[in-house]
Amino acid sequence: MTALIELTGITKVLKGQKQPRTILDGIDLSVHPGESVAIVGRSGSGKSTLLSVIGLFDRPDQGSYLLGGQEISRLKERRAAKLRSSQFGFVFQRFFLLKHLTAAQNVSMALVNGQGWLPRRDRRARVMEALEQVGIAHLAKNRPPKMSGGEQQRVAIARALVRNPQILLADEPTGALDTETGTLVIDALLEATTRGCGLILVTHDRDHAARMGRTVDLVDGVLTERVAA
Numbered sequence: 001m002t003a004l005i006e007l008t009g010i011t012k013v014l015k016g017q018k019q020p021r022t023i024l025d026g027i028d029l030s031v032h033p034g035e036s037v038a039i040v041g042r043s044g045s046g047k048s049t050l051l052s053v054i055g056l057f058d059r060p061d062q063g064s065y066l067l068g069g070q071e072i073s074r075l076k077e078r079r080a081a082k083l084r085s086s087q088f089g090f091v092f093q094r095f096f097l098l099k100h101l102t103a104a105q106n107v108s109m110a111l112v113n114g115q116g117w118l119p120r121r122d123r124r125a126r127v128m129e130a131l132e133q134v135g136i137a138h139l140a141k142n143r144p145p146k147m148s149g150g151e152q153q154r155v156a157i158a159r160a161l162v163r164n165p166q167i168l169l170a171d172e173p174t175g176a177l178d179t180e181t182g183t184l185v186i187d188a189l190l191e192a193t194t195r196g197c198g199l200i201l202v203t204h205d206r207d208h209a210a211r212m213g214r215t216v217d218l219v220d221g222v223l224t225e226r227v228a229a
């Protein structure tokens with residue numbers, strides 16, 4: 001099976017300081033359809049930088065990045081932006097929902113931006129399907145200020161899922177939530193993997209990391225696979 005993502009020898013050097021600093025140092029990582037991978041590591045170890053290279057917000061200085069078998073490490077921004085919106089779903093610690101819109105309208109925004117024109121009926125069906133996938137279809141008409149943190153994060157996940165991404169990238173998605181609520185958010189992310197989506201989760205939470213298929217540890221820009229105890 002072709003890997004969704006295959007990184008080989010990915011290196012990122014931070015310039016513009018007195019001495020260039022290597023933030024990512026020869027990263028090898030593959031993610032296959034339906035696979036979930038936790039990235040753990042100390043603060044400052046390079047986790048967010050790695051996620052932004054994978055999500056095409058940033059380019060590596062060296063190494064190869066195959067997305068669905070296609071080399072994309074030297075992509076121009078225009079093409080990168082297209083791939084970003086067609087292939088990836090992003091979930092962050094902050095939910096970035098629009099307060100004055102309902103949950104359904106917030107999710108629908110992801111279809112309006114960059115998906116081309118879709119008849120209203122189809123848009124509505126896809127929005128409701130995404131909200132159902134994260135277990136909050138009954139809250140479709142609620143606005144974020146009336147929802148709990150966990151519910152708001154699930155709206156954000158639905159917004160990431162509504163374009164049927166190949167890969168979900170989640171950077172500390174439970175960072176602002178209590179343990180119980182965080183668990184529901186992880187449930188919603190893992191549910192997407194049952195439909196073939198690849199999931200990469202950056203987390204400081206060991207319990208959440210343990211629920212992923214694999215855990216990799218980033219130490220000073222070097223990635224090592226954790227062997228299950």
Ligand SMILES: Nc1ncnc2c1ncn2[C@@H]1O[C@H](COP(=O)(O)OP(=O)(O)OP(=O)(O)O)[C@@H](O)[C@H]1O
Nearest residue numbers: 014023041042043044045046047048049050202218
């Ligand atoms: N634009 C930048 N300018 C200067 N330093 C940067 C920049 N981006 C990242 N860094 C540095 O690179 C290193 C890796 O940062 P990164 O945010 O990827 O780490 P992280 O593992 O995600 O940390 P955290 O867990 O705190 O979010 C850090 O030392 C950070 O200070």
